Amino acid sequence: MMKPLVKLENITAGYNGGAVLEGVHLEVFPDDFIGVIGPNGGGKTTLLKVILGLIKPWSGRVEYTGDLMPGTLMGYLPQHTDLDRSFPISVEEVVLSGLLPRKGFYTPFRKEHRLAVRGALEKTGINHLQHRAIGELSGGQLQRVLLARALVGSPRLLILDEPVTYVDNRFEGELYELLKELNRNMAILMVSHDVGTIASYIKTIACVNRTLHYHPSNKISEEQLAAYNCPIQIITHGTVPHTVLKKHS
Amino acid sequence: MDNLVSLFSYEFFTRAVLAALLAAVSCGVIGTYIVSRRLVFISGGISHASFGGIGLGYFLGVNPLAGAAVYAVLNALGLEYLTRRMNIREDSVIGILWSFGMAVGIIFIYLTPGYVPNLMSYLFGSILTVSAGDLWFLLAVTVVSGLFFLVFYRWIVYMAFDLPYIQTFRLPVGWISYVLMVLMALTIVVNIRVVGIILVISLLTIPQTIANMFTRNFGRMILFSILTGIVASLGGLMLSYYFDIPSGASIIFLLSLFFVLVRGLTALFSGRARGKIPAERKEEDESGKIFIARE
Numbered sequence: 349m350m351k352p353l354v355k356l357e358n359i360t361a362g363y364n365g366g367a368v369l370e371g372v373h374l375e376v377f378p379d380d381f382i383g384v385i386g387p388n389g390g391g392k393t394t395l396l397k398v399i400l401g402l403i404k405p406w407s408g409r410v411e412y413t414g415d416l417m418p419g420t421l422m423g424y425l426p427q428h429t430d431l432d433r434s435f436p437i438s439v440e441e442v443v444l445s446g447l448l449p450r451k452g453f454y455t456p457f458r459k460e461h462r463l464a465v466r467g468a469l470e471k472t473g474i475n476h477l478q479h480r481a482i483g484e485l486s487g488g489q490l491q492r493v494l495l496a497r498a499l500v501g502s503p504r505l506l507i508l509d510e511p512v513t514y515v516d517n518r519f520e521g522e523l524y525e526l527l528k529e530l531n532r533n534m535a536i537l538m539v540s541h542d543v544g545t546i547a548s549y550i551k552t553i554a555c556v557n558r559t560l561h562y563h564p565s566n567k568i569s570e571e572q573l574a575a576y577n578c579p580i581q582i583i584t585h586g587t588v589p590h591t592v593l594k595k596h597s
Numbered sequence: 598m599d600n601l602v603s604l605f606s607y608e609f610f611t612r613a614v615l616a617a618l619l620a621a622v623s624c625g626v627i628g629t630y631i632v633s634r635r636l637v638f639i640s641g642g643i644s645h646a647s648f649g650g651i652g653l654g655y656f657l658g659v660n661p662l663a664g665a666a667v668y669a670v671l672n673a674l675g676l677e678y679l680t681r682r683m684n685i686r687e688d689s690v691i692g693i694l695w696s697f698g699m700a701v702g703i704i705f706i707y708l709t710p711g712y713v714p715n716l717m718s719y720l721f722g723s724i725l726t727v728s729a730g731d732l733w734f735l736l737a738v739t740v741v742s743g744l745f746f747l748v749f750y751r752w753i754v755y756m757a758f759d760l761p762y763i764q765t766f767r768l769p770v771g772w773i774s775y776v777l778m779v780l781m782a783l784t785i786v787v788n789i790r791v792v793g794i795i796l797v798i799s800l801l802t803i804p805q806t807i808a809n810m811f812t813r814n815f816g817r818m819i820l821f822s823i824l825t826g827i828v829a830s831l832g833g834l835m836l837s838y839y840f841d842i843p844s845g846a847s848i849i850f851l852l853s854l855f856f857v858l859v860r861g862l863t864a865l866f867s868g869r870a871r872g873k874i875p876a877e878r879k880e881e882d883e884s885g886k887i888f889i890a891r892e
Contacts, residue, residue: 399766401764401767416847418767419768421764421766422765424762426761431758431759432758435758436629436809436813436815437758437815441755443856446762448755448766449766450765454748473626483813484813
């Protein structure tokens, strides 16, 4: 029996306005590829933030095992980045920041770290931008930089919040293929609106709308969504109306 | 030239030159953090609020700068805590602290028996009356912040850029931003003697803004800011000596002049170079390197 990387037990979390998540249980295993879906404001991003340790839950337990202990990396691609585009920092440095826990607290980065950065930039197809300041990039390019930062440490868990919001269609396809490949070595948790498109890449589905319903397959019907209290708009692919999440070509 | 060299035989002048150099270094380092993290308004608030500490210092009969240091550090820590933990309108709170500090200062100076000698020198600086004690204080803060930036450079820059990402490492590094706030408050206070409460904010922002026109690298921005600051503060000191005008104001005047000159020159230069840009764009488009954001 494989041990989960992270285990959420009976999590209740929220902000000043009130609880956003209630009684949430979730286990993420090393080979998982979970699509997180749900209505806007349903708590998808809050769920990610609880896992990432950015929000302290009001009650319940977050348990990390081995590879995810505090001080280790979780790859994280945030959603709408509040990043200051005029901050004096280069693409290389942004990606390097994803390796901070790997260098000693007082010691400088080493050659192996710089090589890892080159590798991550190659994976996301932007090695020609290495020395650019982030203020000179387009939204799509910045998204690739942030993806490279999330990947650079080869984390055991990759968490993506709406990864395709700012990227062009071509990269969207490339990205999903890349994730599929990465999933051989790391667990992936991905929030997406576009349930239809991601269906052929993800393995399981988590419906989040205040509560969390885990659906152990990548196919889900409108009826099941309704039963899960997960009212999301489904984008259908193909001609058959109700087999909404069937693999499409 | 002889005249200039003979000036150094005056101890007050040597001290002024040292103060100008240290001011440029300390403000170059901390100012880059302030400008990058967009803390300019906060630093303006802390600087003015520290007048409360000066008033309290006079009233209690302790060194006014020590009073200012304590007052400024408490304000800075409070602000950092509030902006990180609470859901408050930060700019309004800064406005309140800003004017409250000034009010406290003026009340206690009024209550202090006797004549308060160099009030103006705290508001506008007085580099020629810097004491040996002021200089040591300035030196200590400069050395400590310089070392702190050297040792923790990566953590400082990356936390300033994207704190939530660094928090996902779940490491105990939150204290770094508090230390930086303390260093910021102390840097402001030690430079009050040089350029004054009202003008110190320009020493923390104008060199950086000039540096930022030449580089988008945090470390180089610090170095360029220090160089610009040194030229302007020594130049301002000379201006002040030869034309017999206030030193702090001369330094800031010179800095602002640099800014306008550099901005004008870069605008002119980039205007000439503009013809090249469209061709470059197109080339990159064809090789598929430029991606259009889907918004």
